[in-house]
Amino acid sequence: MRCEECGDKLDRFVDRELTNTEALEIQLHLEGCPDCMEHYEFQEHLKRLVKHSCDCDVAPQAFRDKLRQILS
Amino acid sequence: MAEPAAQTAFAEEALTHLDTLYRGALRLTHDPDQAQDLVQEAYLRALRYQHSYQQGTNMKAWLFAIMRNLFWDRFKGSRKEDVSLDDVGDFVLYDKLRDEGAKPEADVLDKIAASEVVAAVDKLPPLHREVVLLVDVEGFSYKDAAQTLGVPIGTVMSRLHRARQQLQKSLYDYAVESGIVRPSGQQDQVQP
Numbered sequence: 001m002r003c004e005e006c007g008d009k010l011d012r013f014v015d016r017e018l019t020n021t022e023a024l025e026i027q028l029h030l031e032g033c034p035d036c037m038e039h040y041e042f043q044e045h046l047k048r049l050v051k052h053s054c055d056c057d058v059a060p061q062a063f064r065d066k067l068r069q070i071l072s
Numbered sequence: 073m074a075e076p077a078a079q080t081a082f083a084e085e086a087l088t089h090l091d092t093l094y095r096g097a098l099r100l101t102h103d104p105d106q107a108q109d110l111v112q113e114a115y116l117r118a119l120r121y122q123h124s125y126q127q128g129t130n131m132k133a134w135l136f137a138i139m140r141n142l143f144w145d146r147f148k149g150s151r152k153e154d155v156s157l158d159d160v161g162d163f164v165l166y167d168k169l170r171d172e173g174a175k176p177e178a179d180v181l182d183k184i185a186a187s188e189v190v191a192a193v194d195k196l197p198p199l200h201r202e203v204v205l206l207v208d209v210e211g212f213s214y215k216d217a218a219q220t221l222g223v224p225i226g227t228v229m230s231r232l233h234r235a236r237q238q239l240q241k242s243l244y245d246y247a248v249e250s251g252i253v254r255p256s257g258q259q260d261q262v263q264p
């Protein structure tokens with residue numbers, strides 16, 4: 001696999017959207033290519049950062065209670 | 073109307089997805105009161121149309137679709153033309169950092185506060201923002217995201233890719249402004 005193909009599939013690899021075979025090919029390329037590995041780790045890190053930053057917001061308990069009343 | 077017991081069970085199951093809906097509504101409206109209104113209306117509508125929910129399918133995706141459709145109806149008058157993203161081209165934080173010899177690049181991300189990341193997400197145009205919310209924050213598959221948003225999977229992928237580039241640009245701008253990284257061409261200064 002060439003770096004270009006790896007780059008094209010990086011989003012789908014990070015999002016666990018590749019088939020097992022495709023993912024394995026990427027994995028093998030990453031193990032032999034420090035450049036792509038660093039790029040991958042960065043993308044993975046960014047995805048985690050976005051998740052954890054936005055995860056902090058949860059519905060207030062009072063709102064949850066109110067909804068439960070309305071819906072029952 | 074469903075039997076009371078069935079309705080309660082439905083409501084209870086639906087409420088297990090409340091945080092996902094609330095977070096989504098908050099990021100879409102940027103306002104906690106409006107987010108609560110939107111979510112409440114979405115739940116009422118879900119209850120009214122519970123017969124159209126197919127058991128065994130993804131209830132979270134179904135609920136999210138109701139909420140975001142309400143958002144677009146109410147706040148955007150159903151006009152889904154999006155503010156186009158600036159063409160950031162190949163400009164990505166990762167490439168900039170590498171050009172500037174900041175290694176390892178991922179360490180820079182650790183220095184960016186969560187509130188700045190949320191601000192960068194909020195700055196995305198809504199059609200791009202909601203893809204990031206579904207896939208990155210809530211962990212939806214491309215397929216579920218596509219179904220929720222009523223677009224082809226290819227559209228999910230292209231919006232996601234552009235959104236991530238834009239996010240990186242916002243975070244890069246922030247990192248430069250706050251001195252986390254120095255922009256290209258600026259010499260390192262030795263601190264006294």
Ligand SMILES: [Zn+2]
Nearest residue numbers: 003006033036
């Ligand atoms: Zn490579």
